[in-house]
Amino acid sequence: MKLAESFYRRANVVKIARELIGKGLFTKIDEVITGGIIVETEAYSWKERGCHAYGARKTQRNAVMFEKGGLSYVYLCYGVHHLFNIVTNELDVADAVLVRAIEPLRGVDYMKERRGDPRNKFHLTSGPGKLTKALGIDRKWNGKFLAGNEIWLEDFGAKIPTRKIDASPRIGIDYAGEDALLPWRFTLKGSPWLSKS
DNA sequence: GCAATGATTTACT
DNA sequence: GTAAATCATTGCC
Numbered sequence: 579m580k581l582a583e584s585f586y587r588r589a590n591v592v593k594i595a596r597e598l599i600g601k602g603l604f605t606k607i608d609e610v611i612t613g614g615i616i617v618e619t620e621a622y623s624w625k626e627r628g629c630h631a632y633g634a635r636k637t638q639r640n641a642v643m644f645e646k647g648g649l650s651y652v653y654l655c656y657g658v659h660h661l662f663n664i665v666t667n668e669l670d671v672a673d674a675v676l677v678r679a680i681e682p683l684r685g686v687d688y689m690k691e692r693r694g695d696p697r698n699k700f701h702l703t704s705g706p707g708k709l710t711k712a713l714g715i716d717r718k719w720n721g722k723f724l725a726g727n728e729i730w731l732e733d734f735g736a737k738i739p740t741r742k743i744d745a746s747p748r749i750g751i752d753y754a755g756e757d758a759l760l761p762w763r764f765t766l767k768g769s770p771w772l773s774k775s
Numbered sequence: 776g777c778a779a780t781g782a783t784t785t786a787c788t
Numbered sequence: 789g790t791a792a793a794t795c796a797t798t799g800c801c
Contacts, residue, residue, distance in 0.1 A: 620796070628796075639783060657781035659797050676796060707797050717782090750796050773797095 581731040586647030586724070591666045591673035595621035596764045598664070599743050602732035603680055605713045612685030612713050614703060615734075616677055617766040618773055620748045622663070624672040628754035631672035642721045643672040650729060652710070652720040659707030660716050664724060664731075678706045678749070678763075681771040689713070705773040742767050749774060 581601065588594060596619075604613030622629040630640040630653075642651050643665055651663040651674050663674040680703045682689060689702055689712035696702055703709040710716070715729070722729055745761040752758055765772050 622796075630796080637784070653796090654780095654782055656779080656795055656797050658779065661796060663796085678796085705797070748796075753795085 579733050579735070580725050581733050583646075583648040583725060586664065586666050587668060588647070589667055589671075591623050591675060592621045592762055594664075594666050595619040595675045595762065596743060596745075598675060598677070598731075599764055599766050600734070600736055600738040602683065602734060603677060603713070603729075604684060604732065605715060605729045606727060607714045610685055610688050612688050614680040614683040614771075616679075616731075617681050617769040617771050618677070618679035619764050620676040620678060621762040621764075622674050622676060626754065626757040626760065628748060628751040628757050628760070629672070629674075634672060636672075640672065643674050644670050645721070647673075648724050650715075650719055650722045650724055652715060652717055654717055655707065660710040661706045662710050662713075662715050662719075676706060677709065679704050679765075679771055679773045680709050681769065682712070700770045704771050708773075738766070 598616050598619050601616050603616055604611055624631045624634050631643045646669045647666040649665045651665050652660055655661050663676045665674050667673040682703055693712050703712045744765045744767050746763045747759050748763045
């Protein structure tokens, strides 16, 4: 069952990031469905320095973060990789969840075709830049509705117990000072599909 | 260990 | 308007 808009429009982005572990993320391109189960996420809020919209500063790039929850936020990082985020909260409140890793489930052969078949099979989607490439997501997907027919999230009804989810500091945001220490990265404990092996 | 690579942002001789 | 610094990473040496 697809996740409803109401799931994304709640106020607590950290809670949403934790709840997204175990949900499915899929894209459909030319009738080909690819995707898998989310095993790693990070929460970002306008209240802290790690966020592109820190201080509610709106720019051309991050404008979609200020929209209502349930849209995608895709941008280019390091001039090389596209990163996929889920916008949360209400209109004009800029929170989002970065999806960092998934466990491949559907269309694995197509994902290998887009990515190149990695020597280590666990590296197919084990990072934010890798999974967007595997799913065919690029900057054109910015601002898309996440319960549509091109890209969506799915609730399999499986409840992940809290003890199966680890919280740790977020990756690659040293510039954020103290906020870099916030335990806002969530991972499925013991999963071999996580980033930063 | 570190280069690649380009959109985005900020500052402005 | 232009220029320079920055960057939520990856893969190859």
